[in-house]
Amino acid sequence: MLGYGFEPEVGDPLQLVVEGAGRGFGARLHATPPGGPPASPRTVYRHVTHAIRHAPEGGITYEAFCATADCGAESGPHAEQEAAQDWALRHTGRIGHDLFRRVVTDHAKATRAE
Incomplete structure (x- = not known):
């Protein structure tokens, strides 16, 4: 389940929601519910450089x-x-x-x- 009370079918519109406030960064895939608002045709990407080091x-x-x-x-x-x-x-x-x-x-x- 994606949180809207239904499972998406092949061909259903999907919307990628990127969360990055604070400490974490993640991406979730949401299905647009039947009869709901259409997914936004505009996507904004934010590239952030990270470094990885021994802890x-x-x-x-x-x-x-x-x-x-x-x-x-x-x-x-x-x-x-x-x-x-x-x-x-x-x-x-x-x-x-x-x-x-x-x-x-x-x-x-x-x-x-x-």
Whole structure:
């Protein structure tokens, strides 16, 4: 449901409503209700430049996954890179598997570039 109490059919006129006041920015698709006002033929676009950067408050996690077929072993998330690497070295020593996939995850924050 799009909020007008009906589902649009193929060929129904649609109107894109862009909301951007304050902190958030989003776009919603609204159907013009039957018998309602027609969608505006004029559209105004506002292009705003944003930048994305590492967010230190989110932290960074390190993980290692055994890439040997049918193994599925993993280190789990760690705050320190050495912990994930130590797990991989122990896994190699115990099991003999020597191929790993390493994943580093950080958090990023998008802000308006002004």
